Structure formats: structure tokens, C-alpha cells
Amino acid sequence: MAEQKVKLHGSFSNFPVNSDDEELITFDVVVKIGSMALIRKEDNDIDYNIFSRLASGLKPGYILVSSGATEIGRIDYMKRNGGRELKGNLAAIKTAYSAQGQPILMEMYRQFINPKYSVRQVLVEHSHFNDERKVNHIRNLLFSAANQNAIPIVNYNDAVSDTENMHLELLDLKSKTANVVECVDNDETAAVIAQLVNAKMLVLLTSVDGIYADANDPSTLIEEVTGSTYEEVEAKIDEMMEYCNGASRQGANGAKAKLQYAKEPLKRGTTVIIAHARHKLSDILKGNVRRTILSIQ
Numbered sequence: 001m002a003e004q005k006v007k008l009h010g011s012f013s014n015f016p017v018n019s020d021d022e023e024l025i026t027f028d029v030v031v032k033i034g035s036m037a038l039i040r041k042e043d044n045d046i047d048y049n050i051f052s053r054l055a056s057g058l059k060p061g062y063i064l065v066s067s068g069a070t071e072i073g074r075i076d077y078m079k080r081n082g083g084r085e086l087k088g089n090l091a092a093i094k095t096a097y098s099a100q101g102q103p104i105l106m107e108m109y110r111q112f113i114n115p116k117y118s119v120r121q122v123l124v125e126h127s128h129f130n131d132e133r134k135v136n137h138i139r140n141l142l143f144s145a146a147n148q149n150a151i152p153i154v155n156y157n158d159a160v161s162d163t164e165n166m167h168l169e170l171l172d173l174k175s176k177t178a179n180v181v182e183c184v185d186n187d188e189t190a191a192v193i194a195q196l197v198n199a200k201m202l203v204l205l206t207s208v209d210g211i212y213a214d215a216n217d218p219s220t221l222i223e224e225v226t227g228s229t230y231e232e233v234e235a236k237i238d239e240m241m242e243y244c245n246g247a248s249r250q251g252a253n254g255a256k257a258k259l260q261y262a263k264e265p266l267k268r269g270t271t272v273i274i275a276h277a278r279h280k281l282s283d284i285l286k287g288n289v290r291r292t293i294l295s296i297q
Contacts, residue, residue: 027061027062027063027142027146027197027198027199027200028061028062028199028200028201029061029062029063029199029200029201029202029203029281029285030062030063030065030190030193030194030197030199030201030202030203031054031058031062031063031064031065031190031203031205031281032064032065032066032067032186032187032189032190032202032203032204032205033050033054033064033065033066033067033068033205033277034067034068034186034187034205034206034207034277035067035068035070035071036071036206036207037050037205037206037207037276037277038050038051038066038067038068038071038072038277039068039071039072039075044075045075046072046075046104046108048108049278050277050278051108051109051111051112052112053277053278053279053280053281054112054205054277054281055108055109055111055112055113056112056113056114057280057281057282058109058113058114058117058151058281059114059117059151060117060145060146060147060148060149060150060151061146062151063142063151063152063154063193063197063199064109064151064152064153064154065153065154065155065186065189065190065193066105066109066153066154066155066186067155067186068101068105068155069097069098069101069102069104069105069155069158069159070094070097070098070101070158071097071101072101072104072105073096073097073098073099073100073101073102073104074086074097074101075101076100076101076104077096077097077100094158095158095159098158098159099159102121102123102155102159105155106119106121106153109153113151116149117149117150117151118145118148118149118150118151119150119151119153120145120150120151120152120153121152121153121155122138122141122142122152122153122154122155123154123155123156123157124138124154124155124156124157124189125156125157129192135196138193138196139196139197142193142196142197143197154189154190154193155186156186156189185257185261187204187257187258187261188257188261190202190204190261191261191262191264191265194265194270195264195265195268195270198268198269198270199265199270200270200271201270201271201272201273201285202262202265202270202271202272202273203272203273203274203275203281203284203285204258204262204272204273204274204275205275205276205277205284206255206258206274206275206276206277207276207277208255208276209221209275209276209289209290209291209292210222210223210274210275210276210290210291210292211240211243211244211255211258211259211274211292212243213240213243214243215243215244215255221290221292222240222292223290223291223292223293224292224293225237225240225292225293225294225295226293226294226295226296226297227296227297228296228297229296230266230267230296233266233294233295233296234263234266234267237259237262237263237294240259241256241259241260244256244259255274258274262274262294266294266295266296269296271293271294271295272293272294272295273285273291273292273293273294274291274292274293274294275289275290275291275292276289276290276291279291
């Protein structure tokens with residue numbers, strides 16, 4: 001695949017680069033993985049195989065959007081406190097678990113990513129995507145990472161995010177504009193970042209093979225959704241969304257949200273894949289495993 005050059009937005013001079021790096025390569029893939037895909041349900045522990053398989057397939061030009069800090073923090077807290085969970089205010093508990101889980105999450109990825117690549121944590125909040133100056137800063141940070149042999153790992157900054165203030169800020173933003181990025185779900189965050197860097201592919205990893213016509217029957221997997229125009233693909237997506245109910249965990253928006261968030265990247269030319277996290281990323285991208293792929297031909 002030939003490298004495409006794109007002009008960087010914003011003030012590129014803020015980031016240290018080589019003298020010939022005024023233009024940077026387009027990102028090949030944005031990958032998102034959900035919390036439950038990183039956990040072994042049978043024994044409520046970290047799935048080290050998933051971390052190893054995913055991390056070993058990452059390279060510069062890829063961005064990983066990873067959930068998991070809060071859930072991993074919860075598991076780690078329980079291990080160190082006789083199996084007990086925190087009790088009390090749910091927002092405060094989420095903050096504590098996220099702060100405990102973030103370093104573990106990054107340690108897991110650093111352990112399995114090729115040691116010749118750098119790893120950079122990028123913690124974001126909704127405010128970063130609703131302010132043009134901050135958007136340019138994030139975009140520049142991601143592009144410069146790719147050109148400095150580094151892999152960005154993005155996550156919502158739950159540890160310092162105040163839920164009540166977030167909702168008030170979002171209400172204020174919605175009163176001023178219709179296009180508000182909420183980042184209440186990392187599927188949305190991944191979709192926004194895919195648009196931000198004009199990614200060729202957006203891969204949403206989950207605990208199932210893709211989108212099923214019947215959620216209880218894996219044989220009904222919808223493997224390909226294509227059309228000659230965005231409107232044609234969008235109509236098929238809207239039909240698919242009628243099949244989607246439920247979510248992998250409380251608070252998640254499930255398959256329906258993945259399809260909704262996929263629309264805008266698709267409109268901008270990004271191919272979207274929904275696949276099981278147990279597969280190698282290379283096999284998912286090549287179509288060697290069952291998956292759902294959304295594209296405009």
C-alpha cells in the first residue's frame with residue numbers, strides 16, 4: 001500500500017520532528033477494543049492472550065482506542081482486598097477503579113507491543129473534541145507520534161472526569177450547536193479519531209464475530225454491507241440496527257451504537273470492520289476470519 005502524504009492541521013511547530021517531516025503519512029487503522037473483550041468472563045480476570053494478540057499486531061500508523069481501565073482497576077482492587085469491591089457513590093468508585101487500572105492497562109500493552117516501537121498514552125475528554133484548538137492539538141499529537149515510531153493508545157480520562165460537570169458542559173454545548181462529541185462511549189471516541197486522522201480502516205473489536213441478524217444465532221452473521229453510495233450503505237445499516245438489542249455490559253450501548261457511530265467515518269471514506277477480539281488483527285484486516293465489514297465500493 002503506497003504511503004499517502006497529508007498536510008498537518010494546526011501548529012505543527014509545537015511538536016519535535018525531523019527536518020523532512022513537514023508532511024506525515026495517513027493512518028492505516030484505528031482499532032477500538034471494549035472492556036469485556038479484555039476480560040475472561042469465566043474467572044473474572046485479565047485475558048492476557050487478548051492483550052498479547054492485539055498488541056503484537058500494532059505498529060506506527062495504527063491508533064489503539066482502548067477501554068478497560070475501570071474494569072481492570074476493579075479486578076486489581078478485588079485481588080488486593082480479599083475479593084471485596086468498593087461500595088458507595090458510583091461515580092467515585094468509577095474514578096478510583098479507573099485511576100488504579102490505567103497504569104496496569106498501559107503496562108499490559110507495553111509488555112506485548114514490539115519493543116522497537118514507542119508507546120504513548122493519550123487521555124482525552126469530550127472537551128478535546130468540541131474545541132477547534134484542542135482538536136488540532138490532538139490531531140497533531142497523533143500524527144507526530146506516527147512519524148516518531150510511536151503507537152498512540154487513547155482512552156477516555158475517567159479518573160479525572162467529573163460526571164455531573166460533564167453533563168452540564170454537554171448541555172451547554174448542545175444549546176449552541178447540533179454537532180457535539182460526547183465521548184460517553186469509546187466506540188464514539190474511536191469513530192471521531194478515525195475521522196480526525198482520515199483513517200483508511202476503523203476496526204471495532206468486541207466479544208462477538210460481528211453483527212447478527214439474530215443475536216442468539218451466530219449463523220446469521222452479516223459478513224458484508226456494501227453499496228455504491230453512502231446513502232445506500234446507510235439504509236442497510238439502519239435496517240441492521242433493528243436487529244441489535246442489548247450490550248455486553250451495563251452502561252454500554254452495544255452493537256446498535258457501533259453501527260450508528262460507524263456512519264460518519266464511512267461517509268468520509270473509512271472502511272469499518274466489527275470483529276471478535278480473539279482474532280489476530282492481521283487476519284481481521286485480510287478477511288481471513290468471520291467479521292462484519294461496512295464499506296462503500
